[in-house]
Amino acid sequence: MLLFRSEEHVMRWSERRGNSMGATLTPEQGWRLAKEWYENRLSPDWTRKTPDEAQTVFDSIGLVGAFWAMT
Amino acid sequence: MVAPPGDAATLDRDVRLAVYRKIVDEGSPPTVSGVADGLGITTSEIEASFHRLAEDHVLVLAPGTSSIWMASPFSAIPTPFQVEVGDRRYFGNCIWDALGIPVCLRMDGRIGTSCPDCSEPLSLDVRDGSLDASSDHVIHFEVPAARWWDDIGST
Numbered sequence: 106m107l108l109f110r111s112e113e114h115v116m117r118w119s120e121r122r123g124n125s126m127g128a129t130l131t132p133e134q135g136w137r138l139a140k141e142w143y144e145n146r147l148s149p150d151w152t153r154k155t156p157d158e159a160q161t162v163f164d165s166i167g168l169v170g171a172f173w174a175m176t
Numbered sequence: 177m178v179a180p181p182g183d184a185a186t187l188d189r190d191v192r193l194a195v196y197r198k199i200v201d202e203g204s205p206p207t208v209s210g211v212a213d214g215l216g217i218t219t220s221e222i223e224a225s226f227h228r229l230a231e232d233h234v235l236v237l238a239p240g241t242s243s244i245w246m247a248s249p250f251s252a253i254p255t256p257f258q259v260e261v262g263d264r265r266y267f268g269n270c271i272w273d274a275l276g277i278p279v280c281l282r283m284d285g286r287i288g289t290s291c292p293d294c295s296e297p298l299s300l301d302v303r304d305g306s307l308d309a310s311s312d313h314v315i316h317f318e319v320p321a322a323r324w325w326d327d328i329g330s331t
Contacts (some may be wrong), residue, residue, distance in 0.1 A: 106270035107292050108300070110312045114293035119318075121293075127318040132300055135315040136275055136307035143249050143276030147196050149189060152232060163321070172320045 108132075128172045137166050184228065186260055190203050191225040192234060200281065203266055205244035205252045234323060249276030261285040271315055278302040 109115045112129060119126050130138070141162045145151045154162070156175035163173045194214055198206040210227060212219040223242045229235040236246035243250050251257075251267040257274035259266045261283045262315075268274030271289065278285035287300045301308040319326075 106272045107316050107318075108271040108287075108289050108298050109293060110291040110296055110298060111312050112314050114291050115314055115316045118293040124318060127320075129318055130311055130315040130317070132307060132311065132315060135272060136302075139249075139275035139279050140300055142272070143280040146249070146276070146280040147193075149193060149198070151192075151319055153217075153232060172317070175321050 128168070130168070133167070134166050138162070138168075141166070146162075184225070186223065187217070188225050188228055188232075188234075191222060195235065195244065196250075199247055199266075203264060205250075208242050221255055223239045234330075249273035249280065256289050258288045259285055259288060260288070275302070275307070277302065 109118065115129055116126065134171050142154075160173075163169065163175075191211055194211050195205055197202070198210070200256070206225045208219050212222045215222070222267070226235060226237060226242050226244070230237045235244055236248075237243060238245045246252065246269050249268050249272075250275075251269045251273070253267070255267045255269060257268040257271060257314075259268055259274050259277040261278055261281055262285075266277050268277055268287070271287070274287040277287075282305075284304065285302045287299065287302075289299075290297050298311075298313055300311075300313070
């Protein structure tokens, strides 16, 4: 998961590598994802998200479709 | 409090907390013997705990070793994702993890990286618990979610 200057730079980089575009997020979506994922990581009660819980997080941020399917 | 003998889940929780405490305080993860000394438990029990935590995708160990490579969002080795939080510097495993460091520390921070296409330095700032996202930067995921753990190093 990398940060690019803009969508155009992602396209150029992907073409050069001969890879498909993958998926892109706005920084704000990335921030929301980081908050959902890591907010309680240092807590004694933290547990790893189940695939269903992860899917709920993705859905809530608008990350939907086959690329974001956990299984 | 240290786990009673035989309670692997409690031991793994104590080990996890000890690992993160050391990373947060010193910027680098502990060794097996460092955790064993701290918790007063044998190195073989701690080593087994490290490997259980790795199997559960809580830690990532360097291949073929019992050395911690990743305790997400933190990386044990320098990466292109530097995170400054107060007077401390950490490394994230990716841009998602880099954003996760100020989140889990509940502090402001600055993430510094560079565009993989053009090498231009890029930064994201976290202030007062929010992302200062006044840019047109884009976060890119190359690998679909279902395959992230096929090769977590390249993911």
